[in-house]
Amino acid sequence: MRTRLYLQKAGNLFVENRLLKFSMVVLALAVACNSLFVYQAVNYQRVILIPPKLTSSIEYSRGRPSDLYIRDMARHIISLSTTYSPATARAQFDELLELYAPESYPASSESWYSLASQIEETRVSSVFYLERITLTSEENIELYGTTQQFANDMEIQKSPRCYRIRYRLDNGRFYLLQLEEKSGHSHTSKDNHAG
Numbered sequence: 001m002r003t004r005l006y007l008q009k010a011g012n013l014f015v016e017n018r019l020l021k022f023s024m025v026v027l028a029l030a031v032a033c034n035s036l037f038v039y040q041a042v043n044y045q046r047v048i049l050i051p052p053k054l055t056s057s058i059e060y061s062r063g064r065p066s067d068l069y070i071r072d073m074a075r076h077i078i079s080l081s082t083t084y085s086p087a088t089a090r091a092q093f094d095e096l097l098e099l100y101a102p103e104s105y106p107a108s109s110e111s112w113y114s115l116a117s118q119i120e121e122t123r124v125s126s127v128f129y130l131e132r133i134t135l136t137s138e139e140n141i142e143l144y145g146t147t148q149q150f151a152n153d154m155e156i157q158k159s160p161r162c163y164r165i166r167y168r169l170d171n172g173r174f175y176l177l178q179l180e181e182k183s184g185h186s187h188t189s190k191d192n193h194a195g
Contacts, residue, residue, distance in 0.1 A: 082128035101175035
C-alpha cells in the first residue's frame with residue numbers, strides 16, 4: 001500500500017509542476033502583451049495644451065509638438081524681436097529672453113539689452129511684416145518678410161529680411177538657441193538684434 005501512496009503523490013506532484021509551468025508561461029505572455037500595448041499607448045498618446053499668447057492648441061505626439069505650435073512660437077519670437085518702439089522694446093526683449101536656453105542666455109541678454117538702449121536713445125521704431133514661415137529642418141525655422149523702420153514718425157528704411165531661428169525642444173519645452181538675420185540679406189547678423 002505504501003508504494004501506491006508514493007506513486008500517487010509523485011504523479012500528483014508532476015501534474016502540479018506541469019500546471020505551474022503552464023501558468024508561468026501564460027503569465028509571462030500576458031505581461032509581454034501588456035508591456036507592448038502600454039508602449040504603443042504611450043507612443044501614440046497626444047497631449048493637447050492651450051498656452052497663453054498663442055493662437056491655437058498644441059498637440060504633442062511621440063514627444064514632438066505639431067508644426068502649428070512651432071510656427072506659432074516663431075511668430076511670437078519674431079514679433080517680440082522685430083516689432084518695437086522705444087517705449088516697448090525693453091519689455092519685449094525681457095519677454096523674449098525668457099524663451100532662450102540657459103546656455104544661450106548670457107550672450108543674448110547682453111546683445112538684446114544693448115539694442116534696447118540704442119532704441120531708447122535714437123528713438124527708432126520698427127515693424128516687421130511677416131510673409132512666409134519655412135520649417136527648414138527639425139530645429140531650424142526661416143521667416144521671410146519686410147522690415148520698416150521709423151525715426152520721429154518718418155520712414156528711414158524699408159527692406160526685405162529673412163531671419164533664422166534655431167531652437168531645441170527639451171521635455172516638451174521650447175528653447176530658443178539663436179535668432180539671426182540670414183546672410184545674403186541687407187542687415188547685420190543678429191543673435192543679437194532685430195533692427
